[in-house]
Amino acid sequence: MSAIERMFMVIGDPIAHSLSPVLHRAAYAAFSLDAWYGASRVRACDLPDAVRGLRALSIAGCNVTIPHKEAILPLLDDLTDRARAVGAVNTVTLRDGRLIGDTTDGEGWLRSYRDEGAPSLAGQTVVLLGAGGAARSILYTLLTQDAACARIFIINRDRVRAERLCAAFAHLAHGTVLAACALDELRASEIDVIINTTSVGMEGELAGACPIAPDFFRAHHFVSDIVYRPAQTVFLSEAKRRRAHTHGGLGMLVYQGALAFEMWFGVKPPVDRMMAVAREALQVKG
Secondary structure (H helix, E strand, O other), rough: OOOOEEEEEEEOOOOOOHHHHHHHHHHHHHOOEEEEEEEEEEEEEHHHHHHHHHHHHHOOOOEOOOOOOOOOOOHHHOOOHHHHHHHOOOOOEOOOOOEEEOOOOHHHHHHHHHOOOOOOOOOOEEEEEEHHHHHHHHHHHHHHHHOOOEEEEEOOOHHHHHHHHHHHHHHOOOOOEEOOOOOOHOOOHHOOEEEEEEOOOOOOOOOOOOOOOOHHHOOOEEEEHHHOOOOOOOOHHHHHHHHOOEEHHHHHHHHHHHHHHHHHOOOOHHHHHHHHHHHEEEEEOO
């Protein structure tokens, strides 16, 4: 066996912004692991070839980001029950020659939310912006955690897609009201938590944009953005201007990566160290 015993990577498009290599390499160094973690831009049309390449190159594990979290499902050999229920994958593990898909996005978001000292989600009214892979994973987590939300509203540019998402998860809602809607159908005073799961506001062509009208924010809102680059998106800045509590995407990134690390190596990684190197990479103080 060569000095590098196991290889890991993240795939997506775009991918240059990804901090996953920084996080995982820091964890490998902490445990003195002979492992390597890289990043590769994979266009949608090349995804089938890329997945075949994972197996051919014996890539032990792979993280998956936008826009492949849903498209990769039929290309894998099997899915965990969670990934099958969510309908999206962000973590792939090579096990006995078979590629197994799972998702850690939702659990990563929830751990980060709680780590921020956020209020319990029990009885809360939540607005979820987006209906893609990250939205599906977070919605699944919201509906299966112990502290049940009172209401969850899904807002997406394509309302039909939001309605389909609600229909797909209706069996998990139990006592939670789950509905697709437009922002102008909601009263800001009745909303507790707003979560942006879209890429709006990310560095690049979407930078400087806000996924909802800023005048919707209220001081009592807890506003969460899964985008972590830039650390302070327009979405969060506008919410903060209106004295809302804000929660950036860096914690979710670190925790979902930590959960993937634990799957691959069977030990808990140094989350504090991973967070520190991520902050350093983003030049975020404190």
